[in-house]
Amino acid sequence: MITLSSVLRRYTSEVAIGPVNLEIQQGGITALVGPNGAGKSTLLTMIGRLMGMDAGSITVAGLDVSKTPSKELAKTISILRQENHFVTRLTVRQLVGFGRFPHSGGRLTVEDERIISQAIDFLHLGELESRYLDELSGGQRQRAYVAMVLAQDTDYVLLDEPLNNLDMQHSVQMMQHLKRAATELGKTIVIVLHDINFAGHYADHICALKHGEVVALGTPEEIMVPETLSAIFNTPIDVIDGPRGLLACYF
Amino acid sequence: MSAITRQETSGPHQDRRHDPVASRGGLFAETDAHRRSGALPSRRAALRYWIVLAVLAVLAAASVLGTLAYDNPMEFGSRGFWLIAQMRAESIIVIVVVAFCQAIATIAFQTITNNRILTPSVMGFESLYRLVQTSAVYVLGAAGITFLTGVGQFLLQIALMVGFAALLYGWLLARRGGNLQITLLVGIVLGGGLGAAATFMQRLLTPSEFDILTARLIGSIANADTDYLGWAIGLAGVTGILLWAQAGRLNVMALGRDTAINLGMAHRRQMIVVLLLVSALMAVSTALVGPLTFLGFLVAMLAYQLGDTYDHRLLFPLAWLIGVVVLAGSYFILKHVFYAEGSVGIIIEVVGGTFFLVYILRKGRL
Amino acid sequence: MVVGLLVVGGLVVASLFVGQYDIFGAEDGAQMFAITRIPRTIALVLAGAAMAMCGLVMQMITQNRFVEPTTTGTTEWAGLGLLLVMIVAPGSPLVVKMIVAVITAFIGTSIFFAFLQRITLRSSVIVPIVGIMLGAVVGAVSTFIALQTDMLQSLGIWFAGSFTGIIQGKYEPLLVVIVVVVAVFVAADRFTAAGLGEEFSTNIGLDYRAVVLLGTGLIAIATGIVTVVVGNLPFLGLIVPNIVSMFRGDDLRSNLPWVALTGIALVTVCDLLGRTIIAPFEVPVSLILAVVGAVVFIALIVRRS
Numbered sequence: 001m002i003t004l005s006s007v008l009r010r011y012t013s014e015v016a017i018g019p020v021n022l023e024i025q026q027g028g029i030t031a032l033v034g035p036n037g038a039g040k041s042t043l044l045t046m047i048g049r050l051m052g053m054d055a056g057s058i059t060v061a062g063l064d065v066s067k068t069p070s071k072e073l074a075k076t077i078s079i080l081r082q083e084n085h086f087v088t089r090l091t092v093r094q095l096v097g098f099g100r101f102p103h104s105g106g107r108l109t110v111e112d113e114r115i116i117s118q119a120i121d122f123l124h125l126g127e128l129e130s131r132y133l134d135e136l137s138g139g140q141r142q143r144a145y146v147a148m149v150l151a152q153d154t155d156y157v158l159l160d161e162p163l164n165n166l167d168m169q170h171s172v173q174m175m176q177h178l179k180r181a182a183t184e185l186g187k188t189i190v191i192v193l194h195d196i197n198f199a200g201h202y203a204d205h206i207c208a209l210k211h212g213e214v215v216a217l218g219t220p221e222e223i224m225v226p227e228t229l230s231a232i233f234n235t236p237i238d239v240i241d242g243p244r245g246l247l248a249c250y251f
Numbered sequence: 252m253s254a255i256t257r258q259e260t261s262g263p264h265q266d267r268r269h270d271p272v273a274s275r276g277g278l279f280a281e282t283d284a285h286r287r288s289g290a291l292p293s294r295r296a297a298l299r300y301w302i303v304l305a306v307l308a309v310l311a312a313a314s315v316l317g318t319l320a321y322d323n324p325m326e327f328g329s330r331g332f333w334l335i336a337q338m339r340a341e342s343i344i345v346i347v348v349v350a351f352c353q354a355i356a357t358i359a360f361q362t363i364t365n366n367r368i369l370t371p372s373v374m375g376f377e378s379l380y381r382l383v384q385t386s387a388v389y390v391l392g393a394a395g396i397t398f399l400t401g402v403g404q405f406l407l408q409i410a411l412m413v414g415f416a417a418l419l420y421g422w423l424l425a426r427r428g429g430n431l432q433i434t435l436l437v438g439i440v441l442g443g444g445l446g447a448a449a450t451f452m453q454r455l456l457t458p459s460e461f462d463i464l465t466a467r468l469i470g471s472i473a474n475a476d477t478d479y480l481g482w483a484i485g486l487a488g489v490t491g492i493l494l495w496a497q498a499g500r501l502n503v504m505a506l507g508r509d510t511a512i513n514l515g516m517a518h519r520r521q522m523i524v525v526l527l528l529v530s531a532l533m534a535v536s537t538a539l540v541g542p543l544t545f546l547g548f549l550v551a552m553l554a555y556q557l558g559d560t561y562d563h564r565l566l567f568p569l570a571w572l573i574g575v576v577v578l579a580g581s582y583f584i585l586k587h588v589f590y591a592e593g594s595v596g597i598i599i600e601v602v603g604g605t606f607f608l609v610y611i612l613r614k615g616r617l
Numbered sequence: 618m619v620v621g622l623l624v625v626g627g628l629v630v631a632s633l634f635v636g637q638y639d640i641f642g643a644e645d646g647a648q649m650f651a652i653t654r655i656p657r658t659i660a661l662v663l664a665g666a667a668m669a670m671c672g673l674v675m676q677m678i679t680q681n682r683f684v685e686p687t688t689t690g691t692t693e694w695a696g697l698g699l700l701l702v703m704i705v706a707p708g709s710p711l712v713v714k715m716i717v718a719v720i721t722a723f724i725g726t727s728i729f730f731a732f733l734q735r736i737t738l739r740s741s742v743i744v745p746i747v748g749i750m751l752g753a754v755v756g757a758v759s760t761f762i763a764l765q766t767d768m769l770q771s772l773g774i775w776f777a778g779s780f781t782g783i784i785q786g787k788y789e790p791l792l793v794v795i796v797v798v799v800a801v802f803v804a805a806d807r808f809t810a811a812g813l814g815e816e817f818s819t820n821i822g823l824d825y826r827a828v829v830l831l832g833t834g835l836i837a838i839a840t841g842i843v844t845v846v847v848g849n850l851p852f853l854g855l856i857v858p859n860i861v862s863m864f865r866g867d868d869l870r871s872n873l874p875w876v877a878l879t880g881i882a883l884v885t886v887c888d889l890l891g892r893t894i895i896a897p898f899e900v901p902v903s904l905i906l907a908v909v910g911a912v913v914f915i916a917l918i919v920r921r922s
Contacts, residue, residue: 069517070512074514078513079513080513081509087361088505093292102515106502113288116288130292368747369746432743441911443910444907444911447903447906450903451900453770465769469760469764544753545753545757597764601757601761604753604757605754608728
């Protein structure tokens, strides 16, 4: 379980995130949604201890993220930001291998190699594993980053807009991979999503943020309600029962 | 805690045997023995690396031997031959030490700054060195240079430079929101201030004093005094070993702040540690032969190109050898072809600087 | 604005009357006044305004607050040009030296802008770092040439900015920078537009290349002339626009007169300091500027972060 209590981050005297009190259940996919500037990514990066907070505390599986050594946390939570470019040239397998660093400290054991192979296969990257990252397409590269995070083998996985820059096909595939990771591998995945329909379809819980505060939290069925969505996104939104589930219509 | 985590997470992996996707994983598992994640991704890459390393080793040995033996007026093997060779050997040792310091410091620095066009000389050391040397000549006249040569003074200069770095980085980086690039910029500007002070004092020197000073201010192997060579080797060796011990972490640091923290790195602390080690190496090199801005850049760039690996354990030795080849090679050529051994430092600066220009004009992203 | 003008006016008058030579007591006081003090003060005003505005123009075009002639290698290029003239034709008049310095400064600035256009940047702070390294490359070439021709010390002396040697007959070329100052005032809006990128300026019907070329030309002329006549004035173009926008916000256009005034004030104060602290000797203004500049600049970025 991820617990945020009175988490606050100030930017200027007017702009602030929080105070946020939130409990994210173990298991499944929890989607953070909300309009631009609502503080979704900030919240995620604070949970992933990439950014400090001004007040409050965050615990992941009982570990206080601002007090626990980073090394310990790396075995429990992993976080992937939107933008990743490295100065070093890496192959897919080398990148995924870095995911084992918290466990192996850089010297890979046979067991590490097995987990790396599994993570690569899980995202169907087997054929690409010895290609260099700069030779891959955007979607393939994104999958490689996710594979690295899976190889890290943490119970909690935080992803900041992993669908960014992906086309429709790759977005859907990525969500299917993540769904499988949640169900088959028992991961708790927290993900920032832009498209409410992706959240409605794939997430198990949706947490809506606005002006730096949590305004709604619940299952997709509870959140995918015209009034709630319209209030969150400041746009008139209808919800229809589509052939494959609930769909938000905002045109 | 971690044991529990491992048990929990290994559970689902076993369960996967029963579903179709996992059984596909199982098929792959049989070929797992061939799937390795080494720093050199394929046999070809590995072969390439070792061939490059071997060629460089041969080249380095050739330039070292060439420097020792070429144009030695005495008969090979005679007592006189060895005496001359011994004198030259000191230059070679200096070259090896300087190449070591510059190569390793630059690569480590570029890794933690996540930027392959910076060199640690931007940290303001050279200006500090320049100021110290100039003040000595200014205050004491030509005798000032002699005053600055001695083991104690050598160590003092190194301490001064490392202290400068420690103060600057300790102060700026340890603050909340401390940003490496801003810290570097502060270093550069401070360097500018120190440099201006040095330039002012240089104006007031007599031309002969100035000539003596110039010799010290331009990187030259002849600047090194063998009295404290032992100290230099010791300091560089210890720092080098410490950095070598960090190689695995440097590999992770190269992935950038966010990824490094995600993988459990105490990023800021690691950065300060590496910066201090880098500053110690740079201080040794600068105090030994004077400032060299672009040697490190040249060597590191070649090492990345030739090595094509992320692993610092493989990059460090490669870069060191390249450094020796470049320095000893140009020393040899300048000495025996152009009879201008004094200009090694400045020639390397110009060549390295040109490479730098070409490189940044070709490269798309910073 | 009026207060600003008054303060700067006061400084200028102070500059006129501070010095070793007793212009009132001595018989030829008035003459000395005309030969040394007036030229020196005019030089201060022109160089201060020009270099501060150069910094502002570069910052407008690059949209980067840390850019100015000394952090982009422009001054080093001007120095290289100067050195070349001193070697090839040592006896050539000041005008020739200036023209060559302006040409090399132009080449250098163009290289820097070309470089900025070709890369995508992750951080604005990296730009000046690269610029300074670019300057170091050119500096290494200069040092090499100077070393081979035994010019190192004279290069150093020429390069360290100082108003000491500015007397009647030496400062007149500086009057050219008035043109630069005026041109900057006229073209300021275009530079701001160009700073928003090639696509943006084309969209509003501006010839991007022409504007950047104009900017580069103006910067090169001012830097080249000031370098030849006065020497290097480090960080002036950097700190002045930054200080002004700290007090007045980021509207570069309306900051322009303030930048010119503050530039004049800063150079004059530094020169007055240089003349008085170890009188009867003088500390070159470049040293004081570098020290003051370093302190102000560090305070600036530390505060901002």
